[in-house]
Amino acid sequence: MYLCDLAPAHIRAIAPYQPGKPISELAREMGLAEGDIVKLASNENPLGISPKARAAIAECLDDLALYPDGNGYALKAAIAARLGVGLDAIVLGNGSNDVLELVARALLGPGTSAVYSEHAFAVYPLATQATGAVGISVPARAYGHDLAAMRDAIRDDTRVVFIANPNNPTGTLLGAEELHGFLASLPAQVAVVLDEAYGEFLDEDLRAPSVDWLAEFPNLILTRTFSKAYGLAGLRVGYALAHPEVADLLNRVRQPFNVNSLALAGAVAALGDSEFIAHSKAVNDAGMAQLLAGCARLGLKHIPSYGNFVCIDVGGDADAAMQVYQALLRKGVIVRPVANYGLPTFLRVSIGLPEQNARFLAVLAEVLEQA
Ligand SMILES: *Cc1c(COP(=O)(O)O)cnc(C)c1O
Numbered sequence: 001m002y003l004c005d006l007a008p009a010h011i012r013a014i015a016p017y018q019p020g021k022p023i024s025e026l027a028r029e030m031g032l033a034e035g036d037i038v039k040l041a042s043n044e045n046p047l048g049i050s051p052k053a054r055a056a057i058a059e060c061l062d063d064l065a066l067y068p069d070g071n072g073y074a075l076k077a078a079i080a081a082r083l084g085v086g087l088d089a090i091v092l093g094n095g096s097n098d099v100l101e102l103v104a105r106a107l108l109g110p111g112t113s114a115v116y117s118e119h120a121f122a123v124y125p126l127a128t129q130a131t132g133a134v135g136i137s138v139p140a141r142a143y144g145h146d147l148a149a150m151r152d153a154i155r156d157d158t159r160v161v162f163i164a165n166p167n168n169p170t171g172t173l174l175g176a177e178e179l180h181g182f183l184a185s186l187p188a189q190v191a192v193v194l195d196e197a198y199g200e201f202l203d204e205d206l207r208a209p210s211v212d213w214l215a216e217f218p219n220l221i222l223t224r225t226f227s228k229a230y231g232l233a234g235l236r237v238g239y240a241l242a243h244p245e246v247a248d249l250l251n252r253v254r255q256p257f258n259v260n261s262l263a264l265a266g267a268v269a270a271l272g273d274s275e276f277i278a279h280s281k282a283v284n285d286a287g288m289a290q291l292l293a294g295c296a297r298l299g300l301k302h303i304p305s306y307g308n309f310v311c312i313d314v315g316g317d318a319d320a321a322m323q324v325y326q327a328l329l330r331k332g333v334i335v336r337p338v339a340n341y342g343l344p345t346f347l348r349v350s351i352g353l354p355e356q357n358a359r360f361l362a363v364l365a366e367v368l369e370q371a
Pocket of ligand 1: 098168195197226227228233237
């Protein structure tokens, strides 16, 4: 179509993000009852939403005729108090995906480049490409970020480096010392986005003191989300922490009301529900052990993961993995193929409740037996 042909070439070249299949869609396609479907495909919190967040959201319903607080004061104040940062260091987003795009829009464009790792989160190349910047994908090392190679890949026109820690979909983790050394080695004109979407699932001793690093590195941008451990994926809310001047820049390209009222209220309450976060982590730790034991019984390899998901190598080739994925779907279990991440023989499985993990393992065993 002529109209589309006139769109910039870098836009036409974009391959859209492939989300996990929604339960309602599979129910329609296969004629299954929604209640019989297990979705372990989008790293969502299997416990659902924190009860405190639910109550806070319910209280907001009467005010939905009003625009939200475009400044997100209450949520910023809650984040600032919890993390010991200034309100001016915080940028709120419609999910942290929004914040990643704000970074790209503010710092990238034609004639610039961004560096990220092979097998890293798909939004980095997408956000980069949408601005007309060049994306530089650096080969992974043991499925994770090769920081030395990423450092070497930085060019004069590089403005952003994206790092997910832990990474999705591989679940790999970089140590604090290694990350700190990387930050210290970078030129001032290169921003580092350190995406900590899964930080809450880490044991205390594995967490990098990344908030402290903000004072040391004005080019550091941290991103966090309420979609994973906090259980608010459907509300869409996340945030960035950055030097106040960088935060100001990002806020210039932000939609005035990018975070809705329910999300703002739910996030404030969720942030204060440390019991729920601790429970989410405990359920995840136990579920991870359960899934890994099941994989071992089936003789399947996996990539050791620090997130709320794990990539399992189902063997064979890309075609075989896709067939396993399809067979799981027919039996009402949704996982995530990751061929588009350069991992063609793997399936990424989110950690669920014990009975969901057991159902996945039982169905996987059936499917592999029939293959
Ligand atoms: C899920 C995820 C996000 C955030 O998603 P939002 O729902 O947009 O906050 C960000 N980064 C990584 C690596 C993720 O896996």
